[in-house]
Amino acid sequence: MPLYEYSHNAENRIRVSEKTAASVVSGNSEVARSILEQIRQKYEAGKSTVLVAMEGWYGVEWAPLLRGLNDWGKRMSIGVDTVFAAGLFKSKDMIMQYKQPYLTEDPSFGIVCEDGVLEDLMDEEKCEALREKLIHSGNQQTAGCTAIFVIGYGSGSRKFNDLYDLYYYFDFTRQPLLWKMWDGRLAPFGWESSNPDYNWKEYYYIDHYLLLRQKDYALQRMDYYVECVDPEHPKCMPRESYDEIIRTLVRYPVKEVKIFQPGNWGAYRYKDLWDVPGLGCNAWNETAGPELSVLVDIGNDEMIQMPVMNLMQYPEEFVGSYIHDTYPGVLPFDVWLNDGYFDTPQPAERTSMPLHLHPSTDYVRRNFKEPLGRYETYYVAEAYEDANTWLGYREDADLEEWERLCRESENQVPIENWRDYVIRWDSSEGDLYLIPPGTVHGHGGNQLILEMDTCTSNAGTEYSFFLYDFARKSWEDSTQDMTGRPLKMHTEHGFCMDKCRREKWVKDHLLAKPRVQDWNKEYSMDQYDTVPEMPFHIERIHFDKHGENSTGGKYMQILTLTVGDKVVLRSKENPQYQSQIEKWQSVIVPACFGDYELIHEGAGGCTVVQLRWKKG
Structure with missing residues (x-):
């Protein structure tokens, strides 16, 4: 699924101390030189071999920095030795055995790895061998200064924590990570190069959580934080500076970098509002949520980009004590703009979202071990001619027949009389539709919807159970047209969760008034x-x-x-x-x-x- 970032007016300008503003080193060459200067200081303090952890999130590209380290190492007469942490992991077969219970037979969803840590995937013998090597090297007297860099996921493991003289954490944001994953360019745990067959469920249900727990540890242990979204232009800062930036940012109103996603019901109001190169139509435009990034301007002519979830280091200040106590680690909101403008009349089968519903907190906890269900609202921000929303079932609808038709179709065969089952509500600007779990619904088009929801998963896992998508083809971004495969449905989960809410109940309870x-x-x-x-x-x-x-x-x-x-x-x-x-x-x-x-x-x-x- 393609994503387009849009950073116009997304800068968060905050005031930090002059010391912190001046401490940020930017650019690949300068960051490499700064790292080696820290190593030189350790050498002058009596360490002939300096041991360095370079831990990070998925997506970080190490090669440009390594070139800079080798180049500056020669200039500064510092020996540079590298160990890649990818070699510390168990075999690929053993890693997949570990992951299999969380991937499940379900084609669309998995189960969250609630308690796993990165060390679960690491080979004890390989780690012990590296530990012995580091101990020996750290105690060895050499003729000059030498640095051993342990690089990549797991380098900063607790298995080696007591040995390192310097600990760097390299951070990366979610959108470019997904681009790499979808393109088969992501190198996951235990891989020295990319894995073109990496399964998206591995990231959303397992790897994200192992990375997150390792990051939580690393942010407490690190000596330096490195923003590494652009591998040729990283930004490195001491931990004290990073802490001041986060501590300050959490006291400001926070804007995020928007993302746009084309889709099979996507429309064209965005052309009047934003210039997003490459975007062919606009289905979802996410304006706030845990999977987005923030841009931070601290007044030193550099923009630092980091995941908004970094602010959860101060959870009570950020989300409040009730949310923090009830849903630890969760930023529980998503906000979207759903486009629905067409300059010529279109059939409902083109303008409408899939007919779908969402799960409750109880359902996602039982089935996926997620913390929070999907509770949704549609606020009509703009209404055009024939604006409408699908919400609930007709009073006289035969819902057993509807379920049978959806299951038989599985979005491959059109259900010609689908309108006989779901209710169409005319929309006006300012209308609010409440959409609690188990309520069949869909944006009907010809309106701009401000969608405000709970976010089920900090990994960004989407829990929409599709019942029917008009047996239409989906958006194909490479050709910029509707020639992609029809969407997969989730009828098993959907009809397990369906509350069968009918017109009168919807009218009395879900058409909210201010x-x-x-x-x-x-x-x-x-x-x-x-x-x-x-x-x-x-x-x-x-x-x-x-x-x-x-x-x-x-x-x-x-x-x-x-x-x-x-x-x-x-x-x-x-x-x-x-x-x-x-x-x-x-x-x-x-x-x-x-x-x-x-x-x-x-x-x-x-x-x-x-x-x-x-x-x-």
Whole structure:
């Protein structure tokens, strides 16, 4: 599935100390020289052989840095020896035996590796041999300075922790990792080169979690952090500087780098709003969520890019104590813009999402060991002629027949009378559809939907159970047309989860209305109706020039500007903590942010739509 990043106005400009700003070293050659300077200092302090761990996330390219290390090693008369940690792992067959219980026979989903650690995949004898080599080398007196670099996943294992003189962690963001994975260019655990047959389920259900637990350890152990998204232009900083950056960033409103995904129901409103080279149609545009990255400007003419999940080092400040205590390690929200604009009338089978539903927390815990179900809302940000949403079943629909037809079709054979089963609701701007788990639904098209959901998995695993996709072909990005294979369905899971909610119940419970909560002459706030099983509120703030809001020190909020040009969010207590968002952009307001004001920098009215957890 193709992804396109869009970083316009995504910079997070924060104030850090001059010492921290000056401490960041950028560029492949300069980072290599800086590393060897640290080694030289260790040598001058009495270490003739310096042992260095170079741990990192999937996707890091080591070759450019190694060239720089070898080049500078010769210039600085430092001997450079390298050991690749890929050689420390068990055989590929043994690694797959370990993974198999989590991959399962299910063609679409696996089971989360809840407790595994990287060391589970490492060979004891190989690790012991390296340990003995490092001990011997570290105690050996040499004629000059020598560095031994242990490079790659597992290099910073606890098995060797007590031996290293320097520990570097190389970070990478999710989108370029996925590009490598889909192109068969990713080198997973135990592979010295890429594995073109690497299964995506290995990453989403196992490797992500092993990497994450290793990263959590590494961020506490490391001496230096290296942002390595561009292998030719890494940015290296001491741990103290990295810690100050994260500690500071979590007190600001946080913008993320958007992603766009074309799809078989994708549309074209994006052409009027954004210039995204290569994007042929727009189905999903993610504006906030745990799988995105952040750009950080600390005032030194360099932009540091890192996963937003790095901010979970300060979970109570970021997501709030209730979410942290209830769902440890989870950033539980996703926000998307679903495109639905066509300049000419199109049939529903072209404009509509697949008819699908989502699982509850109980279902994902029992079946996939995920922490949180998928609770969803559609907010109609723009409505065009014939705007509509599919939600629920008709009162007279024969649902046994519907299930039989979906199972027989499996999206290969058209169900000609599919409209006899699902309900079509006409949409208007400002409508909100609540979509609790087990409710059949789909964006019907001819509208721009602000979709605000819970995020089931920090790995980014998608839990949408497709029942029917009109037996149509899907988007093929290489040819920029709808010639791809039809989507796979998930009828077994879907009908296990289907609550069979019909028209009257949907009308009474899921077509939410806004109720005014606060009003004054400057601004007002309303809150949409909800149902008990939905864990979050959807609220709106309306103002012309100035509005106010608060996290109460406990509610992480995600705000999206849907009416207005540009808005500045500014802390009332610390005005330097601020950020500007443009129309259709989202911003995460950390739970610790407190009281703040919203300042509209354009003319006319302004509306900000807010997503927040009910409990705090």
